[in-house]
Amino acid sequence: MFENAARTELSTLGEFGLIDHLTKNFELKNNTIKGIGDDAAVIKSTENKVTLVSTDWLLEGVHFDLSYFPIKHLGYKAITVNLSDIYAMNAKPKQVTVSIGSSNRFSLEALEELYSGIQLACDRYGVDLVGGDTSSSKQGLVISVTVIGEADESKVVYRNGAKPLDLLVVSGDLGAAYCGFQLLEREKRVFLANPQAQPDLAGHDYIIERQLKPEARKDIIDLLEALEIKPTSMMDISDGLSSECFHLAKQSNVGITIYEEKVPIDPTTYNFARELELDPILTALSGGEDYELLMTISQSDYKKIENHPDFSIIGFVTPPEDGMNMISKGGQKHTLKAQGWTAF
Amino acid sequence: MFENAARTELSTLGEFGLIDHLTKNFELKNNTIKGIGDDAAVIKSTENKVTLVSTDWLLEGVHFDLSYFPIKHLGYKAITVNLSDIYAMNAKPKQVTVSIGSSNRFSLEALEELYSGIQLACDRYGVDLVGGDTSSSKQGLVISVTVIGEADESKVVYRNGAKPLDLLVVSGDLGAAYCGFQLLEREKRVFLANPQAQPDLAGHDYIIERQLKPEARKDIIDLLEALEIKPTSMMDISDGLSSECFHLAKQSNVGITIYEEKVPIDPTTYNFARELELDPILTALSGGEDYELLMTISQSDYKKIENHPDFSIIGFVTPPEDGMNMISKGGQKHTLKAQGWTAF
Numbered sequence: 001m002f003e004n005a006a007r008t009e010l011s012t013l014g015e016f017g018l019i020d021h022l023t024k025n026f027e028l029k030n031n032t033i034k035g036i037g038d039d040a041a042v043i044k045s046t047e048n049k050v051t052l053v054s055t056d057w058l059l060e061g062v063h064f065d066l067s068y069f070p071i072k073h074l075g076y077k078a079i080t081v082n083l084s085d086i087y088a089m090n091a092k093p094k095q096v097t098v099s100i101g102s103s104n105r106f107s108l109e110a111l112e113e114l115y116s117g118i119q120l121a122c123d124r125y126g127v128d129l130v131g132g133d134t135s136s137s138k139q140g141l142v143i144s145v146t147v148i149g150e151a152d153e154s155k156v157v158y159r160n161g162a163k164p165l166d167l168l169v170v171s172g173d174l175g176a177a178y179c180g181f182q183l184l185e186r187e188k189r190v191f192l193a194n195p196q197a198q199p200d201l202a203g204h205d206y207i208i209e210r211q212l213k214p215e216a217r218k219d220i221i222d223l224l225e226a227l228e229i230k231p232t233s234m235m236d237i238s239d240g241l242s243s244e245c246f247h248l249a250k251q252s253n254v255g256i257t258i259y260e261e262k263v264p265i266d267p268t269t270y271n272f273a274r275e276l277e278l279d280p281i282l283t284a285l286s287g288g289e290d291y292e293l294l295m296t297i298s299q300s301d302y303k304k305i306e307n308h309p310d311f312s313i314i315g316f317v318t319p320p321e322d323g324m325n326m327i328s329k330g331g332q333k334h335t336l337k338a339q340g341w342t343a344f
Numbered sequence: 345m346f347e348n349a350a351r352t353e354l355s356t357l358g359e360f361g362l363i364d365h366l367t368k369n370f371e372l373k374n375n376t377i378k379g380i381g382d383d384a385a386v387i388k389s390t391e392n393k394v395t396l397v398s399t400d401w402l403l404e405g406v407h408f409d410l411s412y413f414p415i416k417h418l419g420y421k422a423i424t425v426n427l428s429d430i431y432a433m434n435a436k437p438k439q440v441t442v443s444i445g446s447s448n449r450f451s452l453e454a455l456e457e458l459y460s461g462i463q464l465a466c467d468r469y470g471v472d473l474v475g476g477d478t479s480s481s482k483q484g485l486v487i488s489v490t491v492i493g494e495a496d497e498s499k500v501v502y503r504n505g506a507k508p509l510d511l512l513v514v515s516g517d518l519g520a521a522y523c524g525f526q527l528l529e530r531e532k533r534v535f536l537a538n539p540q541a542q543p544d545l546a547g548h549d550y551i552i553e554r555q556l557k558p559e560a561r562k563d564i565i566d567l568l569e570a571l572e573i574k575p576t577s578m579m580d581i582s583d584g585l586s587s588e589c590f591h592l593a594k595q596s597n598v599g600i601t602i603y604e605e606k607v608p609i610d611p612t613t614y615n616f617a618r619e620l621e622l623d624p625i626l627t628a629l630s631g632g633e634d635y636e637l638l639m640t641i642s643q644s645d646y647k648k649i650e651n652h653p654d655f656s657i658i659g660f661v662t663p664p665e666d667g668m669n670m671i672s673k674g675g676q677k678h679t680l681k682a683q684g685w686t687a688f
Contacts, residue, residue, distance in 0.1 A: 008452035018478045021452075022459040030438040032472045041474035043439060043492065045389040055399075055441045055475055055490050061482040062445075094374040095387055097399040099488070101406075108352035108365075115366040128376045130385035131399055134362045138405040139483025144443070146399050146490040148387065 037251065038159050039088040039235055040149065050156060052149040054085035060140035068184045071110055073212045074143070075117025081238065082145040083125055084216040084291045088236040089158070090224065091151035095130045096122065099144040101137030114143075125218060155230065157295070162233040162252035166296040168315040169231075169305065171220045173264040174241055175280065178287025179272045180204070180211025206268045214291045220310060227304045231295035242285040244294050246324065246338045252296075255318035257325045258336065262314040285326075285336075381595065382503050383432040383579055384493065394500060396493040398429035404484035412528045415454055417556045418487070419461025425582065426489040427469055428560040428635045432580035433502070434568065435495035439474045440466065443488040445481030458487075469562060499574065501639070506577040506596035510640040512659040513575075513649065515564045517608040518585055519624060522631025523616045524548070524555025550612045558635045564654060571648045575639035586629040588638050590668065590682045596640075599662035601669045602680065606658040629670075629680075 013021055019036065028035050033050060034042040040054035058064055058078050066074070079096060086093040098118055102111065111134075122129050127147070187199040201208060217236075224231065233252055237244050241263070245256045263284050265273075273280040284290075296317055297305070305311040318325075324336040357365055363380065372379050377394060378386040384398035402408055402422050410418070423440060430437040442462060446455065455478075466473050471491070531543040545552060561580075568575065577596055581588050585607065589600045607628050609617075617624040628634075640661055641649070649655040662669075668680040 006453055010446070010448055010450065010452055010455070013452065018452075018455070019476070022455055022478070023473060026463055026466065026473045028472045028474070029470060030472050032439055032474050035472060035474040036476070041439065041441065043474070045393070045395060049389070051389060051395055051492070053397075053439070053441060053475060053490065053492055055443055055488065056477070057443055057445070057479070057486075057488055059445055059479065059481055059483065059486070062480055095376055095385065095397065097385065097397060097490070099399055099401055101401070101403055101486075102354070104354055106354065108354055108357065108362075109350055111354070111362070111366055119370055122370065126373060128372045128374050128379060129367060129370045130372070130376050130379040130387070131397060132363070132380070133400070134366070135401070135403065136406055137403055137483075139403065139481075139486070142401075142403070142445075142483070142486060144399065144401055144488040146397065146441070148395070148397055148492075150389075 034158065039085040042089070042156055044153065048153055050151055050153045052086055052089055052091045052151065053146065054082060055144070055146040056082050056085070057142065057144040059142055065188070066141070068188055069212065072113045072117035075114040076121045076213055078143045078145050079118055079121035079125070080214055080216045081291060082147045083127065083218070084236040084238070086147050086149035087216055087218055087221045088234055088293060089149070089151065089156050090221060090231065090234060091149040091156060092221070093125065093127050093147045093149040095128045095148040097131035097146045098129060099132040099135065101135045101139070101142035103137050103140060106141065125216065157231050157234040159233050159235050159248055160251040162248055162254050162296040162317045164254060164317050164319050165299055166232050166317040167299060167302060167313050168256060168258065168317060169295050169297055169311050169313050170237070170241070170264065170292055171217050171310055172290070172292040173266045173269065174237065174290050174292060175265050175273065175283030175287045176207045176210035176269045177214060177289035178283045179269050180207035180209070181289070182276060183207060183272065184211065204268065204272065206266060207272055211289065214289065216291060217293050220293050223310060229297055229301045229304055231297050234293060234295040237290045237292045237294050238288060240286040240288040241294065242336055243338045245336065248294065248296065249324060253320050255320050255322035255324060256315060257318055257322070257327065258315035259327045261329045262312060264312040378502065383429040384435070386433070386500055388497065392497055394495055394497045396430055396433055396435045396495065397490065398426060399488070399490040400426050400429070401486065401488040403486055410485070412532055413556060416457045416461035419458040420465045420557055422487045422489050423462055423465035423469070424558055424560045425635060426491045427471065427562070428580040428582070430491050430493035431560055431562055431565045432578055432637060433493070433495065433500050434565060434575065434578060435493040435500060436565070437469065437471050437491045437493040439472045439492040441475035441490045442473060443476040443479065445479045445483070445486035447481050447484060450485065469560065501575050501578040503577050503579050503592055504595040506592055506598050506640040506661045508598060508661050508663050509643055510576050510661040511643060511646060511657050512600060512602065512661060513639050513641055514581070514585070514608065514636055514656050514658050515561050515654055516634070516636040517610045517613065518581065518634050518636060519609050519617065519627030519631045520551045520554035520613045521558060521633035522627045523613050524551035524553070525633070526620060527551060527616065528555065548612065548616065550610060551616055555633065558633065560635060561637050564637050567654060573641055573645045573648055575641050578637055578639040581634045581636045581638050582632060584630040584632040585638065586680055587682045589680065592638065592640065593668060597664050599664050599666035599668060600659060601662055601666070601671065602659035603671045605673045606656060608656040
């Protein structure tokens with residue numbers, strides 16, 4: 001039908017360009033406060049409260065490789081990476097729905113393992129599994145998760161509130177999940193070349209766990225509350241620090257300057273990146289899947305997080321005309337690119 | 345990992361047995377009123393209001409065949425069949441999220457068509473598209489939809505409220521979508537055998553439209569409100585009247601008796617079933633995808649819907665020990681089976 005019509009390849013638009021393009025004519029008519037374009041949609045539920053909704057999925061062959069991804073961990077990760085989107089709005093997740101498409105390649109025992117990981121995550125984060133179903137799939141394993149959260153309307157933090165001079169802050173450390181992925185891919189290649197070889201994972205527990213069993217930073221949201229900090233903008237880091245900075249900057253209409261030496265990288269990550277002959281900063285800028293929180297906070301909150309072990313101040317917000325920059329360890333200013341791999 | 349462990353084939357449990365089995369140890373801890381097991385999850389949002397959430401997806405090769413399914417219609421149907429789950433709770437859908445997985449087999453123009461169908465449905469039913477994204481897929485087109493709705497808590501109708509002597513009522517007519525599916529499959533086979541053949545769809549508009557462009561019965565929910573009827577139980581008919589009756593009966597702990605002659609079947613459906621040498625009642629009992637509403641109402645509401653063109657009273661609720669029965673046109677009592685095809 002449409003095969004004969006004009007054909008534009010999807011690759012000509014990036015993922016975000018594509019969804020923006022496809023939904024540009026949609027209008028919001030109901031009690032929707034925020035639609036597409038943030039970590040979660042925000043819906044007014046009462047005078048002061050909002051409901052938040054975020055949905056995402058994991059497709060076999062695109063988002064995970066079961067040859068080294070334990071299926072219980074996959075269930076756990078499917079939940080935590082979705083909860084992360086609600087925390088990134090400074091809100092609390094309460095319910096999840098999980099739909100599974102699976103071919104008969106999977107046994108009941110395999111799906112039980114998957115659900116035991118889902119249950120572990122639900123228990124750990126205090127969310128209810130409230131819906132979803134199972135379906136056959138001709139296409140490997142497909143997992144779709146929707147998270148519902150709640151918050152006081154006044155507490156929700158969007159991507160668009162960053163102001164010049166705000167501090168750019170990140171929780172935890174970056175680049176580990178990407179290094180874990182590279183390690184697992186390397187050991188898979190070794191195994192395929194020589195099925196007798198044992199995987200060499202010794203000493204790499206941290207980066208493997210960051211890839212296979214990421215946590216959502218509920219603790220950071222609780223901590224922000226305890227410290228009485230409301231970030232001016234926030235999002236989670238799923239695609240790499242660099243591309244997330246571009247999202248924040250675009251939505252807030254600001255520029256951002258990062259200091260390379262301030263970007264938190266665990267020693268294990270650093271050493272493994274070196275082993276791969278990668279510049280460690282690139283694993284943080286472009287690696288992705290860290291599920292840490294990137295936020296901007298007002299200068300007036302500086303004292304509250306100065307030297308706090310869970311936060312790193314990595315840069316600051318600038319007027320938009322200053323653009324996107326990184327100051328290297330040597331003190332030189334580089335233009336930051338959304339995909340950092342080719343930027344240096 | 346799990347390949348060497350005990351292996352139970354998924355086919356040993358039906359779809360509903362499977363999801364029940366996998367989630368049987370999950371507990372509800374938050375403001376969740378109803379979790380898995382109804383058309384939608386129900387979450388308390390305020391003193392008197394609830395938020396409803398339902399999620400479902402369409403997988404290419406399992407739920408649709410693009411060789412005859414126009415992609416714009418597919419977008420429309422992906423929305424309406426999900427809205428149907430919220431109406432089936434006697435609630436109003438307000439927001440949807442849509443996630444698309446697509447391979448590079450699809451052009452931008454094809455996805456634009458898909459979204460134009462999504463937009464048409466959103467406009468028609470007054471819902472906001474508030475989230476979702478696009479992802480690559482190695483597995484054909486995958487569409488995941490989540491619907492968020494709202495209702496007064498006191499108005500929500502579950503599957504578990506049917507009482508003996510209640511009337512069993514269905515909206516519209518049944519079996520047409522299944523006949524439309526059979527017709528399209530037949531013409532596809534003809535086309536594959538002889539690509540010069542033109543599809544013979546004349547006179548079959550109704551059954552084709554019921555398959556390719558199903559509507560959700562918003563009008564019935566409005567009508568119930570106008571008539572001041574709150575059904576004692578309700579669900580939508582996605583899998584066929586017979587299997588849905590089993591769901592209602594199981595959840596309400598009742599029996600159900602249907603009168604064959606009362607089951608509404610459009611003349612077009614009837615004639616096409618005859619052409620296929622199928623008993624027309626089977627298209628209604630087991631065909632599925634009609635997205636009509638099946639409900640039970642109190643005898644005291646009988647006068648309000650007697651002779652109403654949008655409703656058919658097709659049977660009544662019995663004590664559970666009476667079981668599941670259909671009284672044939674000849675007056676004989678048959679045991680109803682969840683899958684009616686082999687039952688007669």
